[in-house]
């Protein structure tokens with residue numbers, strides 16, 4: 001196995017999950033990596049582990065560098081199983097190791113997940129542990145991605161190990177940002193933020209503020225590539241996403257039964273586009289929901305359509321709105337539309353759900369009976385233009 005070194009005596013010992021296509025409900029078209037790091041000093045520290053099925057890959061990488069029995073500390077930056085799943089097996093090998101975890105939540109999280117008698121060393125903001133020539137400092141970053149999440153900072157080398165934060169689901173044999181197609185990585189970083197971290201924008205800004213006090217040469221997250229040449233690319237993006245920065249762009253997201261709601265979607269898009277605002281259409285039966293969520297992150301307008309069925313909306317639209325509601329997107333304006341046969345409940349329900357997601361809802365009066373005629377299409381185009389003026 002090729003050894004991957006971040007700096008002298010600082011190694012990547014993670015695993016590559018080439019075939020992962022779904023991560024707790026989100027699509028991952030490019031697989032992922034579970035990044036663990038090994039620091040060799042007078043004391044030996046392992047930072048995070050990998051998802052349980054990948055334990056042997058991590059162990060093989062560790063064994064090329066050090067006897068696992070010599071590991072003194074295993075830092076658990078985050079309790080979620082993609083990083084802690086190998087801990088039970090690792091702790092059987094690293095018998096003398098202490099497990100370092102954040103005092104608030106991490107300790108109880110590990111106990112409740114693993115029910116093991118490991119020697120836990122809880123740490124809090126500002127705590128440091130000496131490895132010999134180097135020190136590890138600990139910075140809690142709650143909700144990036146769970147309450148227990150913590151960043152570990154290797155002080156002398158100025159390397160930040162922030163676990164999920166700044167990560168991407170991107171499987172690669174080239175682990176550094178200057179060795180890969182950075183735009184492809186940024187697309188995955190955007191999707192990662194949108195699908196996993198979007199609800200926590202304010203906490204992300206707070207974490208960035210905290211981290212701005214550190215000199216950071218390298219950011220080594222727990223998924224995807226390591227930011228060695230362009231760390232500011234990802235931190236600046238997190239600042240923009242955390243603030244909820246959007247651009248003049250609208251998404252028309254819909255599903256359709258017999259093509260009427262689709263005709264309305266196309267007319268709305270025509271009106272928005274004519275007014276000079278970038279617009280994209282997404283049919284929910286044809287599109288990947290996580291890909292749409294990624295696009296939502298930077299778009300100002302979200303216009304959602306469904307025909308009425310059984311006095312409600314189509315299940316595809318309901319699932320999308322349920323997803324959106326949990327993600328609490330910042331700074332969006334939205335509207336609803338749809339065709340109906342004898343009761344037009346879907347439009348009102350979509351407006352309600354958009355409102356619950358924190359979207360500023362513009363009433364459209366676009367519930368159209370059966371197939372839209374020329375007047376109805378014109379009404380959709382006009383409303384598209386009106387929406388564009390709110391988005392542009």
Ligand code: FEO
Pocket residue numbers: 078080081082083145146164222223
């Ligand atoms: Fe990569 Fe929140 O786990």
